[in-house]
Amino acid sequence: MGAAYKDFENLSPVDADLERARQSLIEELEAINWYQQRISSSKNAKLRKVLEHNRDEEKEHAAMLIDFLRENDPAFDKMFTEHD
Numbered sequence: 412m413g414a415a416y417k418d419f420e421n422l423s424p425v426d427a428d429l430e431r432a433r434q435s436l437i438e439e440l441e442a443i444n445w446y447q448q449r450i451s452s453s454k455n456a457k458l459r460k461v462l463e464h465n466r467d468e469e470k471e472h473a474a475m476l477i478d479f480l481r482e483n484d485p486a487f488d489k490m491f492t493e494h495d
Contacts, residue, residue, distance in 0.1 A: 425483070428483070429480070429483060429484055432476050432479050432480050432483075433480065435472075435476055436473055436476040436477065436480070439469050439470075439472045439473040439476060440473055442466075442469040443466055443469045443470060443473065446462050446463075446465050446466035446469065447466060449462050450462045450463055450466065
């Protein structure tokens with residue numbers, strides 16, 4: 412795990428949830444990268460297929476977190492709108 416914020420008692424409930432979502436997104440993106448590296452280096456087609464499935468599930472999780480962040484962080488949503 413990365414350097415996640417640990418002092419939740421000083422955060423509002425909204426800020427704590429946003430931090431949890433952002434940290435989770437970071438971890439999902441890291442998992443996508445790990446799976447992709449394994450896919451790229453594997454010679455076994457059956458294993459690659461399993462790893463591709465796992466990678467794509469992580470992408471779904473990342474998309475769900477981005478949706479949450481867009482719904483709960485107006486500035487985050489604005490960046491997506493401006494850079495569409």
